Amino acid sequence: MTILLFGATKDIIGTPTLSVPTASLSGRKIPNTVGELKKFLENTYPELKSISKVTVAVNQNYASDNEKINSYDEIALIPPP
Structure with a gap:
């Protein structure tokens, strides 16, 4: 799963794109919804919690x-302006 990052999310993670493996996540549940993905990313990158409201787009919607x-x-992942 490839995630495009913008603004503060790109700064925190340190790259414009992030690949999340979908086969195995070292015993973690594979994200199946946007909410699960957001929780997974916040657990992996705790600094993301400092962003007040991250909007997620799936297939440009x-x-x-x-x-x-x-x-x-x-x-x-689209942070607030």
């Missing part, structure tokens, strides 16, 4: 936390 995601989706 804004997505709610309960939206399902797949390994082939284009996902973007």
Whole structure:
């Protein structure tokens, strides 16, 4: 799963894109929804919690936390301006 990063999210993670493995996450549950992905990323990169509201887009459409995601989706994290 590839995630596009912008603004502060890119600064925190240190790269414009992030690959999240979908086969095995060292005993962690594979994120299946936007909300699960956000929690996974906040656990992996605790500094992301400092951003007040990160918007997630799936396939170039804004997505709610309960939206399902797949390994082939284009996902973007968009911090507030």
